[in-house]
Amino acid sequence: MSDDMLIHFSSNSSNQSDQSLPTKIAKLEARMVGKASSVPPAQQQQQPQPQPPQQLQPAWPAISSAATKFVGVEDLAEPSSSSDSDDDNGGEFLIQANTQKRQKLKEDDNSAFLESVEAVADGRQMVVETLNSKANSDVNRKKQGRGRGSSVSGRGRGSRINDQTRSQVSASTVSPSNGQLENSYPKDSRPKEQFQNENCSQLEEEVASLRAKVATLEEELRKSLQEVSDYQNLCRQLEKELKDLKDNDQQMKPKRTKIVSDLLISVSKAERQEARMKVRQDSLRLGNVGVIRAGTVISETWEDGQVLKDLNAHLKQLLEAKDAVERQRKSLKKRQSDKGDAVDTEIGLQEEDSLIQDEIYRSRLASIKREEEVIMRERDRYELEKGRLIREMKRIRDEDGSRFNNFQILNHRYALLNLLGKGGFSEVYKAYDLVEHRYVACKLHGLNAQWSEEKKQSYIRHAIREYNIHKTLVHHHIVRLWDIFEIDQNTFCTVLEYCSGKDLDAVLKATPVLPEREARIVIVQIFQGLVYLNKRTQKIIHYDLKPGNVLIDEFGVAKVTDFGLSKIVEDDVGSQGMELTSQGAGTYWYLPPECFELSKTPLISSKVDVWSAGILFYQMLFGRRPFGHDQTQERILREDTIIKARKVEFPSRPAVSNEAKELIRRCLTYNQAERPDVLTIAQDPYLTYTKK
Numbered sequence: 001m002s003d004d005m006l007i008h009f010s011s012n013s014s015n016q017s018d019q020s021l022p023t024k025i026a027k028l029e030a031r032m033v034g035k036a037s038s039v040p041p042a043q044q045q046q047q048p049q050p051q052p053p054q055q056l057q058p059a060w061p062a063i064s065s066a067a068t069k070f071v072g073v074e075d076l077a078e079p080s081s082s083s084d085s086d087d088d089n090g091g092e093f094l095i096q097a098n099t100q101k102r103q104k105l106k107e108d109d110n111s112a113f114l115e116s117v118e119a120v121a122d123g124r125q126m127v128v129e130t131l132n133s134k135a136n137s138d139v140n141r142k143k144q145g146r147g148r149g150s151s152v153s154g155r156g157r158g159s160r161i162n163d164q165t166r167s168q169v170s171a172s173t174v175s176p177s178n179g180q181l182e183n184s185y186p187k188d189s190r191p192k193e194q195f196q197n198e199n200c201s202q203l204e205e206e207v208a209s210l211r212a213k214v215a216t217l218e219e220e221l222r223k224s225l226q227e228v229s230d231y232q233n234l235c236r237q238l239e240k241e242l243k244d245l246k247d248n249d250q251q252m253k254p255k256r257t258k259i260v261s262d263l264l265i266s267v268s269k270a271e272r273q274e275a276r277m278k279v280r281q282d283s284l285r286l287g288n289v290g291v292i293r294a295g296t297v298i299s300e301t302w303e304d305g306q307v308l309k310d311l312n313a314h315l316k317q318l319l320e321a322k323d324a325v326e327r328q329r330k331s332l333k334k335r336q337s338d339k340g341d342a343v344d345t346e347i348g349l350q351e352e353d354s355l356i357q358d359e360i361y362r363s364r365l366a367s368i369k370r371e372e373e374v375i376m377r378e379r380d381r382y383e384l385e386k387g388r389l390i391r392e393m394k395r396i397r398d399e400d401g402s403r404f405n406n407f408q409i410l411n412h413r414y415a416l417l418n419l420l421g422k423g424g425f426s427e428v429y430k431a432y433d434l435v436e437h438r439y440v441a442c443k444l445h446g447l448n449a450q451w452s453e454e455k456k457q458s459y460i461r462h463a464i465r466e467y468n469i470h471k472t473l474v475h476h477h478i479v480r481l482w483d484i485f486e487i488d489q490n491t492f493c494t495v496l497e498y499c500s501g502k503d504l505d506a507v508l509k510a511t512p513v514l515p516e517r518e519a520r521i522v523i524v525q526i527f528q529g530l531v532y533l534n535k536r537t538q539k540i541i542h543y544d545l546k547p548g549n550v551l552i553d554e555f556g557v558a559k560v561t562d563f564g565l566s567k568i569v570e571d572d573v574g575s576q577g578m579e580l581t582s583q584g585a586g587t588y589w590y591l592p593p594e595c596f597e598l599s600k601t602p603l604i605s606s607k608v609d610v611w612s613a614g615i616l617f618y619q620m621l622f623g624r625r626p627f628g629h630d631q632t633q634e635r636i637l638r639e640d641t642i643i644k645a646r647k648v649e650f651p652s653r654p655a656v657s658n659e660a661k662e663l664i665r666r667c668l669t670y671n672q673a674e675r676p677d678v679l680t681i682a683q684d685p686y687l688t689y690t691k692k
């Protein structure tokens with residue numbers, strides 16, 4: 001690291017330095033120890049041999065040589081004959097040379113003056129170089145002492161010092177504009193020796209400051225190295241801690257899983273207890289299932305609870321009161337007509353009495369009616385509660401009868417909690433995924449042990465097909481399917497995204513009519529899911545859209561589920577649609593007329609889902625289905641109810657916007673060819689929201 005840093009420093013400085021610095025340093029070193037310059041032999045040959053002072057050439061050529069060099073300050077690094085031949089007494093030679101030069105100056109003022117200054121500068125330069133060379137050799141010695149000497153770094157620093165010094169020399173001596181002396185060193189007023197000494201001390205100061213900088217940098221480097229080593233130690237320590245934590249985590253995993261599932265189980269047990277307690281309390285108010293025995297046949301019947309009994313008794317009383325008042329009113333009218341032949345004055349009085357009496361009866365009847373309405377509303381509310389109670393009783397009974405009710409952990413990861421509900425061939429449990437740490441819905445598909453092997457295989461094929469379709473669907477308004485696995489020979493499980501709210505069927509049972517605004521946002525979400533199904537490369541017809549297959553979570557997000565009857569639209573399907581091979585399946589109130597076509601195999605498309613969505617929307621708005629609402633599936637089929645469903649009628653109440661009605665009309669277009677498909681109807685302005 002320290003070497004890198006040094007190389008870095010030196011490479012930076014060498015960018016600005018002259019390239020001949022090693023040569024110069026070598027020369028300076030040679031001067032200092034009195035040896036020959038270490039420049040390459042070829043270069044040495046061209047240079048004049050050093051001469052003893054008494055044999056020194058007259059100053060003029062030496063000065064002129066120095067002056068030639070000084071003119072090009074950037075060329076200072078080039079070896080000159082005078083500087084090359086200088087030893088440690090070089091300063092002295094220059095003093096001599098300058099003395100001669102002063103004489104010459106008198107003869108030639110301008111040129112000689114300039115040359116003199118240049119020679120002085122050259123002398124300074126040499127002193128600088130000598131000092132720098134010393135500084136460099138100090139630094140190098142230090143580095144070599146640490147076994148990390150680098151000629152590159154030594155050169156870099158030296159060259160930088162030289163560059164700085166050179167630029168100072170040039171700046172202080174010659175004006176770049178006119179080449180005239182700026183006279184920071186007066187040529188005649190001070191003796192040369194003093195001048196040299198001043199320069200020397202100045203340069204020594206610089207060298208000292210540079211040494212101080214080097215020392216600071218070395219100190220910083222030492223600190224950085226210490227920091228690096230500290231960080232490395234810290235890293236090693238943290239790595240070890242992380243590894244320990246991971247090992248610990250691995251060891252703790254089964255324990256943690258056990259704690260989580262135990263907690264979940266105790267919460268679920270508490271919920272089960274609470275649910276049963278609530279059912280018991282509600283049964284007292286709302287009713288219970290009783291058993292009727294008729295000979296050997298035992299059947300179940302519903303017995304209303306006290307609240308409903310009281311309400312019904314109250315209603316009966318009101319009815320009796322109403323009958324009584326009406327009877328009184330009738331007899332009053334009869335009396336009036338019987339006394340029609342009385343005297344005029346009496347008639348006047350009696351008429352007024354009769355009118356008042358009649359008004360009393362009328363008023364009483366109106367008040368009974370009002371009371372009756374209140375009680376009826378209350379009874380309806382209790383009836384809905386009763387419906388909920390009956391469903392909850394059924395769920396509890398199914399849970400108690402389920403073989404999965406004892407909190408098993410399936411597939412080593414899904415902790416089964418409480419039963420959500422039971423469908424035709426499946427039980428859906430709320431469960432907790434101990435790997436992904438989220439709630440899921442585990443749908444347990446049970447094959448009837450009595451079924452033939454062929455039927456079992458067909459059911460499994462069907463479920464795998466559903467899984468393969470469903471697992472590829474990833475959309476906010478479609479319930480995700482996470483997993484599928486076998487439990488035993490007759491049971492397998494699909495793992496679904498858990499929706500914390502209710503299904504739309506339960507919502508509509510609790511509140512059969514939704515305000516238009518709420519119904520609209522539900523249908524919009526359903527259509528968004530349908531659009532997704534129809535924008536995929538492999539288009540899908542859901543085929544079983546009904547309130548029970550729309551789940552609404554606690555935040556009000558609606559999601560389409562149950563792809564058990566869905567169809568993949570193959571690429572080669574014509575514009576009319578694909579053949580319906582599973583005719584008869586589905587929920588008839590929600591299927592379009594083409595699905596009941598018997599004369600030929602019906603062709604179906606996404607327009608089936610458009611029809612079903614239209615029925616759903618109608619039901620949310622008006623509290624009933626538009627076709628065959630009170631009929632059974634069997635009767636719908638027998639009476640061709642849907643085949644006859646040519647036109648949709650709207651009740652006058654509740655009031656619903658024309659846009660909503662128009663959307664329903666479009667969805668329930670009888671003729672399949674004229675009915676818009678999913679992508680077309682999704683463009684309906686009613687199904688899009690824009691900022692007003």
Ligand SMILES: Nc1ncnc2c1ncn2[C@@H]1O[C@H](COP(=O)(O)OP(=O)(O)OP(=O)(O)O)[C@@H](O)[C@H]1O
Nearest residue numbers: 420421422423424425428441496497498499503548
């Ligand atoms: N992903 C889920 N999240 C939460 N509850 C669910 C989920 N899937 C189903 N349920 C609930 O489980 C119960 C049973 O669901 P299932 O789909 O088996 O019923 P179904 O639609 O009545 O039956 P079938 O599929 O035979 O028509 C329903 O009450 C439903 O609301």
